[in-house]
Amino acid sequence: MRLPNLRQLHTFRILMQTQNVTEAARQLNVTQPAVSKTIASLEDSLGARLFRRIRGRLYPSGDATRLLIEIERLFVQLEALNDGMEGLRSSQDGKIAISAIPALASSIVATSLARFARERPHIRTLLMSENSGNMLTQIGLHQVDLGFMYNHPGPEKSLSAELVAELEVVGVLHRNHPLASEPVLTPQILDGHAVILWEQNTPPSQLVREAFLREGLVPRDQFETNNSFAAKSMAAQGIGVALIDPTVMLGDTRTDLVIRRFRPLVPLRIFCIQSIYRPASQLSQRFLEDFVQAMRGFADTLRLDID
Known part of the structure; x- marks a missing residue:
């Protein structure tokens, strides 16, 4: 069996996510025939049928579902490798993606991220305002680096939750x-x-x-x-x-x-959520440290304002 290449695996991964050849081709910036040809080549390498088309719709086989699990593990490792390589550079460069519940995304997280980026003009940032369920999904899929929410998310083997600040109603x-x-x-x-x-x-x-x-x-x-x-x-x-x-x-x-x-x-405990399978980059870790300091300052200001 010939080993599949990363291009084949990436195409397969996108097709599994979209379940649509047209959308997969758009995201990959290639033609639909190119997607079909790559998948056919992958099937030939594996000696297994990965998709069936029934009444115009694409359905993944059981082999495809099992393969996706292994590919996700591989891409987690590749992303961790990429983060590690970025971490070798100064935390003045790179990208940080954050998801937070609306109350935090629109206030303290946005303010902290803006201040952080102002001191690092070459970084790229992504801030998503999501409900807690969507935020946890984004972290589990490694679409974002850090998540912030009130209250502990509960037991989840693939996620870690660190208490970073405590406010009150x-x-x-x-x-x-x-x-x-x-x-x-x-x-x-x-x-x-x-x-x-x-x-x-x-x-x-x-x-x-x-x-x-x-x-x-x-x-x-x-x-x-x-x-x-x-x-x-x-x-x-x-x-x-x-x-x-x-x-x-x-x-x-x-x-x-x-x-x-x-x-x-009535306490409001702020937790930072991360994936245990994706170590924090140097940039993410630096932002988290800055965020904790900002929260301490905000808590002190709050006490002065209402005392």
């Missing part, structure tokens, strides 16, 4: 709101007042609701959202108190909003 409200003069907001103080919460299926929202329930109270949750920036905008209209993460206030110089502590404390 805060109350954000209009300066003319009846409770704006309260230094600390509690379920008892908020009882009867409209609150703006994350949607119920999110862990932070569940913890906030549990804080009310422990006092025998139910939050007047007239308003729910899956976006902290939307909650802040609603609070700015004076319709309620937003119980959200404080990162949305980063760089906000508006004077119509105030931020208040919420007690009992």
Whole structure:
């Protein structure tokens, strides 16, 4: 059996991902016949049929599925080799790809990445704003280097989760709101007042609701959202108190909003997620170090702002 070359394996990998010869050809920047010829050559090398076309659709065989698993392992090693070679160069060069949940991607991660890139004008960056499920998938497929999310993702053999910072849920409200003069907001103080919460299926929202329930109270949750920036905008209209993460206030110089502590404390733990099969490049590791320092500074500023 002739050993397949990397071009054949790469073409096969793209075709398995797209399940479409036309799209595979577009991504590879070749013609459709070239894709078909490469796959036929690979099948000839392996002595196995990898795809069947039924009613115009392409279906991979069982051999193709098993082969893909081995090829993914190979490409992980190749990507790790490439990262290692990049790491031999200065961390002033290279590319870093990051995925984060929207609240973090739009605030502290974006700010940190911009500052990091400003000091390294030759690097290329990619920042994806994704829900936690999509983010974990991107890391597992090695589409990004680092991921950032609130709360531990749970047991996952192929991923590592490192606690890099801890914040807390805060109350954000209009300066003319009846409770704006309260230094600390509690379920008892908020009882009867409209609150703006994350949607119920999110862990932070569940913890906030549990804080009310422990006092025998139910939050007047007239308003729910899956976006902290939307909650802040609603609070700015004076319709309620937003119980959200404080990162949305980063760089906000508006004077119509105030931020208040919420007690009992509801922690927001930020985890950095990485693939255990792809060691962090020197560039990624340097960014993570800078991000941890930025989070410490932000936490200190937050304490000063609301004390």
